[in-house]
Amino acid sequence: MEHSTDLIPFFEPINLVIVGSFKEGIFGGYVAIQSLMRSGFKGEIYPVNPLYKEVLGLKVYASLKEVPVAVDLALVMINARSVRDIIPECAAKGVRAIIVVSDGFAERDEEGARLQKEIVEVARAHGVRLLGPNTAGVVNTANGLNPCPYRGGDYPLKKGTIAVCAQTGMVNPQAFPYRGISFGISKICDFGNRCDVDESDMLEYLENDPETEVISLYLESIRSGRRFLETARRVGARKPILVLKSGRTREGAAASASHTGSMAMDDKIFETVCAQTGILRLDDFSEIFEMPKIFAAGRPALGHRMGIVTFTGCVAVLAIDEGARHGLRQAELSENTRSFLDGIFPGLGKMPVDIGPAMAAVKDAVDRYPGLLKKVMEDSRVDCLFNVVWANLDARILGRYLEAYQQMQSVARKPVATWVYGPDSGVVSETEEQIEELGFPTFSTPEKAVKALGLAARHGIGRRSRR
């Protein structure tokens, strides 16, 4: 339990000090304070720098010693050479967690690697945990803690159940448009060079974090194989863990080793780790943000039989192909559902349910759409649903789609993945948003939608079999 409580000051500090420059710019202490203020952090912020008197209405302290109270967390953005000496001063103020934003450590050169080793030793000697160095830091939406040091990341994020953690700042608020997403975030963490706090610490913290339901990770390597294996297996049984691991090729692994200063790992070993822990593997950077949505929707999968409702046969074929790659097979409809559908349009009562011809031929087909979707969802032979929506420009049709999703909220709680397409990207985005507001995730391609269902099925069934 020691480790699990260790990270609390990183995410749930009562107050924090920021040691760095407070000049306005695209990066630094000024922006970090702005981010904290705009994201609604309620704790006290103590800027520390002898060259300033005041910044953004806050008093700046000349040194840590002058800060009048005990402090939980420190955000450090000073020259790499000076970080070592600030650690004991932080410890003396009660700080147990330091986010070392500064770069110029192991990712830079030999000298930086030596400095990094030193700060770890000093921190250990003072009972302080380090995040980074070379990190963009953390976010906790529960308390408005967003000390993003980059301009553009200074906004409040929507609360939700997805935790995103990475060996990169590419998941922090300055790099991804979190404002525009429907399924919110619980925590963000950039491990940076990962000199101390690592993915296993984070998994343990998230295991007990009541806000987090699904964990999305970007890793270039694993710091401690055995501990990660044990932790991921235990945590993954409760909360799905999705991992994009780069450095899969020899060339990528070599590049990874040089930019983080950490050892890369053979991809085959990681494949084994996934198999043994139930980790769900991601294939590209966008999936870090996209795939967790199927879990955030809170509709667990209990089978591999995928229902398909589409406007077009082509997308059904692509979906069946992709489904086969992820262990899904096409559902067969019950006799009852078949005859219901055939009653709407002859030949409609089979998988995939291709409503294209009916929509073109039957005048009131669109009015029957909500009932049709409900009927398919209620069929006990259907474990999950891939639904294709044509974002036509007709308001009446769009209204019917939303009605259908509203109805689905109260029928069988099965995973539903939606792909919206159409001639107007504005209408497509708006339709996606409206569907997601109703709790149903949409995906950028048919393949991603089906893959999400496949991941949901693998996790749901894996979990059941582990019980």
Added chain:
Amino acid sequence: MEHSTDLIPFFEPINLVIVGSFKEGIFGGYVAIQSLMRSGFKGEIYPVNPLYKEVLGLKVYASLKEVPVAVDLALVMINARSVRDIIPECAAKGVRAIIVVSDGFAERDEEGARLQKEIVEVARAHGVRLLGPNTAGVVNTANGLNPCPYRGGDYPLKKGTIAVCAQTGMVNPQAFPYRGISFGISKICDFGNRCDVDESDMLEYLENDPETEVISLYLESIRSGRRFLETARRVGARKPILVLKSGRTREGAAASASHTGSMAMDDKIFETVCAQTGILRLDDFSEIFEMPKIFAAGRPALGHRMGIVTFTGCVAVLAIDEGARHGLRQAELSENTRSFLDGIFPGLGKMPVDIGPAMAAVKDAVDRYPGLLKKVMEDSRVDCLFNVVWANLDARILGRYLEAYQQMQSVARKPVATWVYGPDSGVVSETEEQIEELGFPTFSTPEKAVKALGLAARHGIGRRSRR
């Protein structure tokens, strides 16, 4: 040459008849006329239907016989059972090309398959070519021919060099937001059930189409293996051919066979076809529209050495991984370029060129960005460039990016693929648009950008080796 000229009336008709219902709705003859009018088609349109007198200001003819002139093309959207009888009437009017929009043929049932066989026989007997049935038709941006029968597809498309052809209407204007794209379209063709006109005919037509530089195809199967092999090899040597083939899995192939009524093919055979013809294979539906951009930019690749300029090491690792999958290796910089970059920021002079630390640390780093990018592009050891752009919210920085792309227009003509990321999706889209307006394609993920460079290299080098 007979085949190549065969498709001219489908795409370059002087006039056309539309046989169908002209009731307002989301589908049908009314919408098709609207589409033609809004897309700027200058030829005469002759609607034919005994139940109407006038539609959208056009006189409606009671029968084909009454149409006062000879006609090139017919668009037919009547009951499947009636199509057979309309063919001789069309032929009598001089029609050599019929787009059979009507569904209810081989994709529906046995009876439909029989009807389909019949219309082919009748058409052959009358020297008429058929597109479809069950097709959304064609588009030719050169003459404004866009008879899209679905609401939402009635807009003029931007002219360009990309031809998109598919065994589905999912590439027609009602299904994809062509208005919002920077790299325009030359031709669109939905083969539908592909009873007559097929992918080999289309390749031959596009081979001689001066507007088309790159061909993107969606296929579920190949109609005539030997002819396709020969045609694709010949055409592909001049114009890159990109193919998404579905039905790759056993399950997908079975589904494909049932919805198009055509035989699926073993994916291994298709893999061989690609290897023998230089066809570039696509992996998901979005790539049909995204990948051709690297060719439309008109910067042929002559080597496999990829330069990377990035704000973050993580994306470089992902890029190197993806590059390795597509035959690209990381470029090494010349001594001259290295010392130039090191002069901007110590350690910058190596691949990947990670400008993140410099941008945060050096006050005027952004002002040196255009020169930096130019220098990397001019390096003779760099065959192509993957460039990562952080769409920060600072107008001055965005201005520098664009300046950099403007400068690149006049230096070495090497392929450049860009990935834009940032905290505001509106600013990201706008930045993408501005970069594309300057002739440089942007991609939705880092992986897609690198894959595009890989396809460009494979095509460029394959073509050179075939000379």
